Amino acid sequence: MSAGTMLEEPGMSGPGMSGPDARGLGEADESKFSGLAERHRRELHVHCYRMLGSFEDAEDTVQETFLRAWRRRETFQGRSTFRAWLYRIATNACLDLLAKRRPGPATGGEAQWLQPYPDRLLDELPAGGADEPEAVAVARETIELAYLVAVQHLAPRPRAVLILRDVLGWPAKDVAELLGDSVNSVNSALQRARAGMREHLPAERQDWTGGEEDATMRELVHRYTEASVATDVKALASMLRDDVRFSMPPTPGLYVGRDAVVDFLVESGFEGMTGLRAVPTSVNRQPALAFYLWQRSEGAYLPLTIDVLRVTGGAITEITTFHADRFPRLGLPERLPGDGTE
Template sequence: MSVQTRVEELGMSEVDEAEFSAMAERHRRELHVHCYRMLGSFEDAEDTVQETYLRAWRRRETFEGRSTFRAWLYRIATNACLDLLDQRRPKAATGGEVLWLQPYPDRLLDELPAGDADEPEALAVAQETIELAYLVAVQHLAPRPRAALILRDVVGWPAKDVAELLGDSVNSVNSALQRARAGMREHLPAERQDWTDGDQDVETRELVRRYTDASVATDIGELAAMVRDDVRTSMPPTPGLYVGREVVVDYWVESGFEGMTGLRTVGTSVNRQPAIGFYQWSDQEAAYLPLTIDVLRIAGGAIAEITTFHADRFSSLGLPERLPAGGE
């Protein structure tokens, strides 16, 4: 008898911990992405998935089979996110910055289930919106409208199921959803409908190559020629949002970027966007050590946004801890 059959015939209380873990583990990655979208932080999402599984095991008798096991886990995970938002941080971002924002490696996004007609939740997650600009916009929403938006527009839940989870009426959920969609339009880039995901095209790859070369050469003039007039840069968790080519170039000059030497790079992709990990030579370590990661948003053949993360993100993104002298 399969675990699923046992659950259907005998109830969740008859399933032992190993069987329960096997059922739950199938959904770990999509739950992690769901929590990440709610929280904007890779690390907080990891903690919340662990909390979700603890809650699910302790409350397993509450699973009555009226929904799928996956939907039941999503309910628990969403409530765990809402609890965390109430306890540990500002409920919403302000001023365009999300200081707790962390990147999500594409190599882990590739673990998401492809989905099929019998698993609409998996299909929704496989087609999710995960770009950093989307994450930033979501973080500007209050927690409950945020949950309504994600569950309705991304995961694809019916309004009545979202209302049951949030303890609201369907009308209240629909009203919150409309406010959330309006908030997203306010904070998302105007050209977002023109974005494309999937494999990068030749033009994008060439622009990333030029950006990488100019960065290693610390050629501010060349970099300035590649960015849009309204380019935005930020470096969470360090405060500071710079908007506009002139402002960004001034920031690069004032930060001493032109004087940097001994740089090497490793290309990668995060949040379905091109990214470059920068390393700097250390005489003491006789190796190139992690420095920063630049994640690029490209629109209209130019760089529209540069989000820079600190060296502590290298490990979660699967980037090398150091690069040796000489060859790759």
């Protein structure tokens, strides 16, 4: 029997199930081992992204995870699934990176290292639990930018506990084993993490964009697009909720309230801009717009910014703007040709 057969996963549930036979893993050559690991790349990348908030840091951490797994392949004993074993390694790699690169959790309601995650890559995730409404809701809500910002306000270990318990559904005893803690310590950390999340998440669960993918939201995004291209600040202001939030990571600064956001737009010279074009897209399961600015010297529209919207009750409740360097990662065009009206 081949190593691939011995390590075949029975499903996408948590790590509490009995694992596959470990025989043959230590003898697997690098290409076979890589094939076994690669089937989990996307979900591990999303897991690391939730932990780190950075698309690129998550990529580096998944690579580190596979390297560590290959070097330690003899230690896989089959007490859990191969998938769960990889998740353990990935979580520890994230904790190591957070300890080394992050001076501490985010503060003040913003996370400067936050990066967007394209929906086209989220669509590559395994379909486990896709028919369960609650699982679908958890997957969507825990990848949205508001959730990720809230997570970044937690210290690394409570953050890991929260994601492993509430997102992945791991039993407390398995999380305790991974972190080298007691079950009581894990349960206590989970309570603190949930309390911390409540401080930074929208007040109501229904405030999430999930469930508002209807004609009303599409019409709102369409009006936002037209007003943005026309640099019509008054029209934009009419779509914003009173407590709207606006940020531009990694640029420091969080603007809260319609008046504060409008003042920023006016002071930044947005009203005087000309030559904008917009391309609709979606990231983090939220509507987004990629804006391009006409450059006469190039004879084309070049990347400018990406606005990611959170919509609640027919109004825009949050705008997160990312810089042009995110365009390649999101699979957006490098330029748009002119149409002769410039």
